[in-house]
Amino acid sequence: MAPMRDNQKKGVIQSVDWFTILLFLVLLGMGWLSICGACYDFEEDINLLAPGSRTRLQLMWMGVACGVGTLVMFTDDRLYDAFAYIIYALLLVLLFITPFLAPDIKGSHSWIKIGSFSFQSAEFAKFATSLAIAKYMGRYGFSLSGNWRNFVGCLLLIMLPMGLIVMQRETGSALVYFSLFLMLYREGMPGSILFSGIAAVIYFVVGIRLADVTALDGVTSWGEYLVIMLTLLFTAAMLYIYEPHSNSEREAHLSFYRRYQMMFEVITYGIGITALASLFSVYVRAFNVAIVQLIVTGAIIIRLILAGLLRSVYRYCYIGLFALGSLVLFYSAHTILYHVLEEHQQKRVLVLLGLKDDPKGTGYNVIQAQIAIGSGGLHGKGFLKGTQTKLKYVPEQETDFIFCTVGEEQGFAGSAGVLLLFMVLLLRIIHIAERQPYAFGRIYGYCVFSIFFFHVLINIGMVLGLAPVIGIPLPFFSYGGSSLIGFTLLLFILLRIDAGRNRLRR
Amino acid sequence: MQDFELEKRKYVLGGAVILVIFVYIMRLFSLQLTSDDYKARADSNAFMRRIQYPARGAISDRNGKLMVYNQPAYDIMVVMREQIGVDTADLCASLGIDTAWYKRRMDEIRDRYRNPGYSPHTQQLFMSQLSAQEFSNFQEKMFRFPGFYIQKRSIRQYNYPYAAHILGDVGEVSPADIETDNYYQSGDYIGKLGVERSYEKYLRGVKGTEVLLRDAHGRIKGRYQGGAFDQKPVPGKNLMLSIDLDLQALGERLMKNKLGSIVAIEPSTGEVLCMVSSPTFDPRQMVGRQRGKKHRELSADPMKPLLNRSIMGQYPPGSTFKTSQALTFLQEGIIDPYRTAYPCSHGFHYKGLKVGCHGHGSPLPLIPAIGTSCNAYFCWGLYYMFGNRKKYPTVQDAMTTWKDYMVSMGFGYKLGIDLPGEKRGLIPNAKFYDKNYNGSWNGLTIISISIGQGEVNLTPLQIANLGATIANRGWYKIPHIVKEVQGEPRDSVYTRRHYTKVSPQNYEYVCDGMERAVLSGTCHSARNPWYVVCGKTGTAQNRGHDHSVFMGFAPKDNPKIAVAVYVENGGWGANYGVPLGALLMEQYINGHLSPESEKKAEIFENKEISYGTYAR
Structure with a gap:
């Protein structure tokens, strides 16, 4: 048959998504410039290509990453489907033994040393988990809707590496796996679960962060006030969305x-x-508004549940329970955190979740990061001219806070440009995922999307002071070989699978 | 197998991406484009501006003898944020201070009211002006005291113990100084008195700044852009005083143990050749950390050594003032230099009013009247002037005319010398007497102003300037103490001639009178074989013993020096005024004292006038 022969002839070079590769290379290049900015030192006036310098090492890692990407291109795309579980199992073993082999680095046991190099196994678990879950969900007849066993199976595949990574005390990397719920949503998980999850995170972040801040009247806690307000808003929104569109x-x-x-x-x-x-x-007279809010919300919950039961419109019951659950979640978390836990435990939880910044509790890091970005202005201070980063005011500036360098040296133009590049990349990944002929490729594509999105969302949000401080790298920008190669593998396996999309399988 | 309902969810996810990126770009917009605040904070993080102090200008006398120069001293600075955890006891022991002083000083630094420029991140003055020895002791231990720094500064050093009042001194700026001139910041030095204060803007130079990069740990990481934004300090300008140091030294020597003042002026230029105020003090005591203590001691002294009597003391000029009266009467046509003669019967007697005089021939014309300092002559002169209703419709008109003459000779207002604190003296006007005598007064009421008594008060500088004006036959230049500011053009204020209302011809008569005083009158001890001296004694009555005054110039033709001597409670003008004035003239004109004069100088140096302890 002519088309088949054509496709086989075409091969990888013709059908690979060059646009994504171009994006990848541009981001990689900008990433290296940022590393230069972050590692440069005014005093020593160092040669950026000096042996042993971080800039040179990163250049080497970039070379390795390109090599890995090219290598992936030469493999057979069916390999990934076939070996998905084996790769997953190998990585699980690696994750499991890591804490026993790894030395203690700032409380984390995630770096395995081989000779003079060390690598972080958690960074490679992302693509392995994505492959495994894609294979599990991509099997014929798999459906998430109405099948609890399938859903639990998915959760298990996700939770297993997560748990092992938590054991390495890399909470940030573990949290990344929650992003796979985005993929599950695309594959049929009810939107209400995703929404509830996001709502819970918002309650938690808003409620706990603003618990000690009092509102305008000087009595009510902003955290409590806003959480109840959000509960009401979400409830109203759900009532609107889940009202069946009238066909009767x-x-x-x-x-x-x-x-x-x-x-x-x-x-x-x-x-x-x-x-x-x-x-x-x-x-008129200051009092705790939350009491009124609670009474009103309580009344609404009872009204919803009663209406649901009497009129047999069960969605009202569910929505009522959602509101009730919201309040229970917030108050129990609040109570446990502030009244059950000791102060040092409380602090630890907050730091762990990124709700409190550094152990000093001063917000120093985030403030310095914002000063760095804010001082960039429209055009930035110029390559290698940022003072905040060069003089080490910004913490972790070549890894988690790398975006500061972009903001300070390239200004609004450069940092907004980087954000737009990431946006284009993410939309492109959605596009690629959606054009896969088989569920395996599509699911894997959405895994890649979810993981990249989460990294961009949290990393840049943290630097901008909009998201909790969770130490995860910015793809292609943060210094380090493991994360760079991990992200490259993740992306290029998708590109390889995509390159084979036109070939009909047996 | 494609679920088209689910495929729509890609729009939800894509929309979420676009929303997040949009929110983040808005956030970037607000951080980077809406305010300069972050830029300022980044700059204050990264840039440390280190001040570099310029060398203060040196001061020399008119012959180039160096009087004031700089010597290195060391200030200890503290950065409050960095000094936490320093062993206080150890620090105090190393600096030789007690902990109470340490605590008080730290509180002072932190007190924003007293230290308006305070910041916990910048260097604040902790202790000033350590000597080289104290500094080297401390430097060895400095590594134990993080947050403490050494700032090299310079302090004033004096070659001679003279001219303290003229030179003044420098001290730390006061909060008021910082308020009025934002050039200063806490811990800077500023001229406090004398030319140090009046020429502060020239002497201080311009501070430089070094822009350094400071990392998050406060470590200095070199200069910003290789020093492209640094500003080099501009050294202060050197001053050359018009003072002749030898003359000043002689003046101070002669005024030992006496209260009073000597001022000498070069008539042709208005340059002050010496300005002695006694008692004085050694400027070398007012340096470094003992300045405060010494200053307190001096200001508590009842003899007021800090007062510069030459420009702040306001005294009755006594008979030296008669020259100005003679000039006024001549110019107004009240007297004729040769034909007018007034009787004197041991004084001026009229309608029961008596102004005493010593014995001499009578009646006398002008020149011998000046020569013998006849009181009656000048009382009659004033009487006839103030009584002349043809010329002056009212006594007030006469008074106003008289006052205008006095003001034109530099009395009654500040002359404008380039030293801080000059007083204006007092020349009464018609309004003054109208108020004092309820409008009912005449020439007789105020007759004593004609002989430099009564309400008239002059500063010794004004008396000396009178001498200069007579020497110039009718004009003066504003007396000034700084001959030259290095690299600056001369200020035209000091080169302009101020003419009095009296013609040069009339001045000649007065000069003749003053010459007569030296040849055969009250000033005969000023007579010498080398040059012709013109002089006028004064014996100013006051509550206690009379003040001894002399005003004169020499040589008569082409005068080189005009002198005023004022010795409080010195008695007759001839007792102290004349011999001291003569010695000064000789020193300046001849460049040295003859052996006889040297002997005389020694005698006067050792003479002591006993002053009671009554309040001065």
């Missing part, structure tokens, strides 16, 4: 208000009364 005649004639009556009740009573109480507290 009975509902077609209902007015907009009647159809979304429940949502309007939540908005008027919940948010309306809260707003009135806030105004009263600020301008």
Whole structure:
């Protein structure tokens, strides 16, 4: 058959996604410039290519990464499908033995030393897990909706490496695996689970971070106030989204208000009364607005559940339970953290979750990072001219805080440019994933997307002071061979699978 | 196998990516483009501006003898943020201070009210002006005291123990100084008195800055862009004083154990040749850390050694003032230099008013009247002037005319010498007497102003300037103490001639009178074989014993020096005023004293006037 012969002839070079490779190379190049900025020292006026310098080492790692990428291109794409579980199992073993072999580096046991090089096994577990889960979910007839066993299987595949990485005390790298829920969402996991998860994270971050900050009236805690407010908003939003789109005649004639009556009740009573109480507290007499909010929200929850049970509209019950769960989650986390745990444990949890910055608790790192970026202005201070980074004001500046160098030396133009490049890369990965003829490729593609997205979201968000401080690298920018090669493998295996998309399988 | 309902979820995920990137770009926008605050904070993180102090200008006398120069001294600076954990007891022991002083000093540094420029991140002055010895002791132990730094500074050093009032001194700036001139910051030095203060802007130079890079640990990482933004300090300008150091030294020697002042002026230029105020002090005591203590001691002394009597002391000029009266009467046509003669019967007697005088021939015309310093002559002169209703419709008009003459001779207002603190003296005007006598007064009421008594007060500088004006036959230049500021053009203020309201011809008569005083009158001891001296004694009455005053110039033609001597409670003008003035003239004109004069100088040096302890 002509098309088949054509495709076989074409081969990898013609069908590989050169656009992504170009993006990869541009990011890699910009990454190296940032490393130069972060490692340069005004005083020593060092040669950037001097032997033993970090800049030179990174250049070498970049060469290795390109080599690995090229090598992947020469492999057979079916290899990954076939060996997915074996690779996964090997990596699990490696993860398991790592803590026993690795020396203690700042409390973390994640670096295995081989000769003068050391590598971080967790960075390679990402592609292995992605392959394994893609294979598991890509099998014929697999469906997430309504099949609890399949869902649990997926969770197990994700949780296993996660748990092992936590054992290495690399919480940041472990948290990355949560991002795979994005892929699960694409593959049919109910959106409400993803939404609940995100809502829980938001409650936690907002509630705990702002617990000690009082609102305008000087009495109410911002954290508590905002969490209850968000609960009400989410509840209203769910009532809107999960109201079935009318295809029945009975509902077609209902007015907009009647159809979304429940949502309007939540908005008027919940948010309306809260707003009135806030105004009263600020301008008339200060009192704890959260009490009013709790009473109102409690009433709404009872109303929803009763309405659901009486009218047999069970989604109202679920939404009511969501609201109840929100409050329970927030208050139990708050209580445990501030009333059950000892102060040093509490601090440790907060630092671990990135809710409190450094052990000094001064917010020094994040402030210095923002000063670095903010001082860049429109055009930046110029290559190798950033003072914040060069003079070591920014912590971890060549690894986790590498984006500061971009902001300081390349300014708004450069850093917004890098963000846009990452955006294009992420959208491109979605595009590639969606054009895969088989579930395996698509699922693997979404795994790659999820992992990259999480890294960009958290790393740059942390530097900008918008996300908790979780120490994970920025793909292609952060110094270090393990993460660079890990990300390259992740991306290039997708490109290799993609390059074979047009070939019909047996 | 494609689920098209699920495929739509790619838009949710893609939308999430776009949303996140959009939010992050907005955040970048607000961080990088909406305020310069972060830039300023980055700069204050990274750049340390180290001040480099320029050398203060040196001061020499008119012959180039170096009087004031700089010597290295060491200030100890502290950075509050860095000094935490220093062993206080050890530090105090190394510096020879007690812990109470340490605590007090630290509190002072932190007190933003007293130390407005305070920052815990910058160097603050902890202890100033250590000697080289103290410095080397401390330097050995400095590694134990992080946060403490040495700042090399220079302190003033004096070659001679003279001219303390003229030179003044330097000290730490006060909060008020910092407030008025933002050039200064806490711990800087500023001229406090004398030319150090009046020429501060020239002497201080311009501070330089070195822009250094400082890393997160406070370590200096070299110069920013190789020093491209550094500013080199500009050294202060040297001053050449118009003072003749030998003359000044002689003046101070002669005024030992006496209160008073000597001022000598070069009439043709207005340059002050010497300015002695007694008692004085040794400027070398006012250096370094003992300055504060010494300053307190001197200001507590009842004899007020810190007061520069030459420009701050306001005295009745006594008979030296008669020359100015003669000039006024001549110019106004009240008297004729040869034809007018007034009687004197041991004084001026009229309508029961009596102003005494000593014995001499009577009546006398002007020149012998000046020569013998006849009180009656000048009382009559004033009486006729103030009583002349043809010329002056009212006594107030006469008074105003008289006052204008006095002001034109440099009295009643500050002359404008380049030293801080000059007083204006007092020349009464019509309004003054209207108020004092309820409008009912005439020439007789105020007759004593004609002989330099009563309400009239002059500073010794004004008396000397009177001498210079007569020497110039009718003009003076504003007296000044700085002959030259290195590299600066002369200030035209000091080169312009100020003419009095009296014609040069009338000055000649007065000069003749003053010559007569030396040849055969009250100043005969000033007579000498080398040159012709013109002089006028004064014996100023006051609450205690009379003040001894002399005003004169020499030589009569082409005068080189005009002198005023004022010795408090010295008695007759001839007792101290004349001989001291004569010695100074001889020293300046001849360049040395003859052996007889040297003997005389020794006698006067050792003469002591006993002053009671009554408040001065």
